[in-house]
Amino acid sequence: MSKQVSKSFLKASGGVAGLLILFAIIIAANVIISRVRVRVDLTGEKLYTLSEGSKAILAKLEQPVTLKLFASSSSPAMPPVLKNYARQVEDLLREYVVASNGRITLEKYDPVPDSDAEEWAQKYGLTGQPMDIFGPPVYLGLVAQMGDAEATIPSFDPQAEALLEYTITRLIYRVCHPEKPVVGVISSLQVLGTRAPPFPMPGQPKPQSQAPWLIFQDLRDDYTFRELQPSVERIDDDIKTLLVIHPKDLSEKTLYAIDQFVLRGGQLMALLDPLCVAEMETGGGANPFGMPRTSSNLEKLLSAWGVRYDENKVVADMRAISRVRMGDGGRIEESPVWLSLSRANTSAKDVLTSGIESIMLPYAGAFSAESTKDLAVTPLITSSESAGLVNSFSAQLGASTVRSEFHSGGVPLAIAVRLSGTFKTAFPDGAPRDSSGSNTNEAPSSAEQSL
Template sequence: MANASKSLQKLGTSVAGLIIILVILVAFNALIRTTRMRSDLTAERLYTLSDGSRQIIKDLNQPVTLKLFFNFSMAEIPPYLKEYARQVQDLLAEYATASKGTITVEVHDPKPDSDTEDWARKYGVPGQQMGMMGPSIYFGLVAVAGTQEAALPVIDPRANSLLEYNITRLIHRVLNPGKPVVGILSSLQVLGPPRNPFTRPGPDSKDAWLAFRELQQDYVLRELTPDVDRIDPDIRALVLVHPKNLTDTTLFAIDQFVLRGGHVLAFLDPLSVAEIESATDPNAMMMGPSSSSLGKLLDAWGVTFQPERVVADLAAATPVRGPNNEVEESPVWLSLTRAHINTEDILTAQLDSMNLPFAGSFQGNTTEQLTFTPLIQSSANAGTVSTMAARMGGSAIRREWREVGVTLPLAVRLSGTFQTAFPGGAPKPADTNSPAPAIAETLKEGRSTVILAGDVDMLYNRFCVQELEFFGQTAVQPINDNMIFLANAVEQVAGSEYLIGIRSRGQFARPFDRVIAIEQNARRDWQARENELQGRLEDTQRRLSEMQNRKDANQKFILSPEQKAAIEQFQQQEGRIKQELKQVRKNLRAEIDRLGRWVKILNIALLPALVSLAGVTYGITRRTRK
């Protein structure tokens, strides 16, 4: 009786313990449900917004609605694309959460011939047709704020690293619909020659460079004279192209523009092909200096640029036609690939190729105040040669070239706190009779961003586009990503300062490496069998052709016993090899399914097994102590 009483007591204790645990779990779930706790456990923090995005969201002064258009209900859409759309939806939810109600997310499924499909088109989200006769897929994002609208027409999974940047830029654009003003200061006529007011405007071979004509679609480009002594306050960013022989007054104006928070994009060059080709007296150009620099501004920023040295990189040499009309590999005409590009930076993440003839390099280091970030660089097989040797080419380059053993930065970004290059204040004008520029206060330091590129010709038409004749019209086609570099850089320096700091996101796709390895091994095995079949097919066809050629003209259309035997033999071999191929595919599916079952078992059973093991261990330990 006592044993029965003890058993009932233990049972009651166990039941009470289970009830207590159940109550605790229910209470914990209720608490978690009412408490907003979020944690991003992905390896690359895919669902954590950058500080720049959070700051732009924090500064929102009116509600913004984000409308995601995607055909979730369409059966023909590939599963990977649907999964990516859900991940985009999750990221948009992060924006809504971070905004605390200022941002609202709407998801729309534009079914064929529906009002939603009409709205998608009106917003500027076009349908992308699947195949020749397939349905249209809509995958775009629209931001609406008051009466303003802005669209991201297509969300491309291949550009996933730019996803956060594109969404944040879309929000910033809908709240700032006006075109930013960008100042252009250049010794070259990048905006075209001054127009004669008495002549009709028309096409001109010396019109604005195409790269800058493209910029005019999104920005107001204001040309500044080389002797400018003050940068207008409404200018958001300043683009310098081959700045030569700038006076201290102009350098001081640029200096103060940077210190008050203005951003600068400067294209320097030790040797400009564009300048040589546009010169009215090429012989004078050959004798005089062709380099550009920013002089004491670079010194104040801790950056060195050698205006008389050209980068020569054997690993990036480009075939060019020499003076004797012979094609040779020129290491001073740089053809750059992704190996030379900083793919971790948002500005250059999507660039694949660039062409930089006669480029210069920068030297600098990150300090406590300024961050020095290389965006484009040479290989470690690079060196430098004089501008004279670069012009002569061939043996002159080979005589001078010495490998430096390190990569040479060809384009860099400086960000942080800049110090003035004029600690003594505004310089005196060269003309003593001219008054000093009116400046309310001389700034000594300030936060900003400056992007430096060591080549001007990358923006010159012949090095970034090619002209095509199409139905009597001249069209242009980009031949590399030079123009995209300019567009990205201007977008960063002319947009919000917080856009510059948004990082390049990692990849949402997390492939199963083991599954991929299994597929690759099976594919190799399958390919070997397929190659064997193809080889035997070709051998049989060759033998049949030889037999056919040995026949008389009257017997060409009659199969000989030898030909029949060869065909039957090949058909037997073909059937056997096809069976082997089927077995390879079957084994592939079986191995992947087996791996998938193990993953599911581990996911489902691992945690309960660990809890059970912990419980058993605790029970044994407690019993041992008694």
């Protein structure tokens, strides 16, 4: 087997909010960019620097890209606040030109009424906004072109200024990659939504379709998400990024498929939960013989990679307390297991997390691993030093119970980590045998891959 780059991203956290934020980060980082840092004003004259994520995308441009900015800057109908924002957009675009080493060209057009520029703006699908009933439409949009490929931002919204750089970089990536990358998804949750059967059972209420989670809805313009069943025995070759979200009771063959995917250089994002809020909200994890099980794990793979993770423990952090309402209409309490984390809890040097200002993670788990000569372990999100692990059952009983069991370890706990380097297989004896006792058709895995 040829030696290729292998990377894996692990996150132990409960709840929809943490899942969505970290999902957005890893998708953007592995396939596009991380959620980029908001622009930084260096001089007071609105000269901005780009994030490392954007620079990484620009460095990989293989063909020239033309950016066409359409701004009605000369129009009296354009409000001053929008004119100021148009200048900010132009300033930032010029930073892209500088950072691209000649691979990006910026063109500016003023689409006055009945002009060629306005006609082209309309052909590109840019949205003119009327400022009053009788006034001409005002334009502030962007077109990116590379060869025959084309992508547009129909109009810039000043209220979305914090996402300006992310939006522009995403546009550049989209025009450079007109074919959507395929992202595989394995999950015990209905993250990609469900379709109601066209013919319900007689006498039964008609089931309702369920929409995909918002993050998938937002990113489906850039990616093709392919749902893989938890019983999948092979990851398709055209899948370069695999999301494993809250995996429960995966078979040996499925674990082997994930193992082989990593060894062949695939990008893996594993989202593990000691206490999954998303599952509790939907009534999942029901167990008629006892307490519902809302934890997930990839124990066999983690063990092979030297990662320790206890699916029955959640992080309590006395410096990251959140005010939350317990139950429907319940009391508000200060919970140390609902973590309100800031930039101080993230890796400022890593492109994956350098743009995070704040994040809330309910019932987060923790990983423990040390770098070796073969495998580098990079903590991406950590607790403070005033943190410890408590039983996940106790964590649901309220802040007073958590405090009674709490013992600080005096060191930060790793909530999200990235692994990169030489991965050892979790199946040194080859593929699991099927029920007939013969090996599966897939070839035995290589013991390691090189970075």
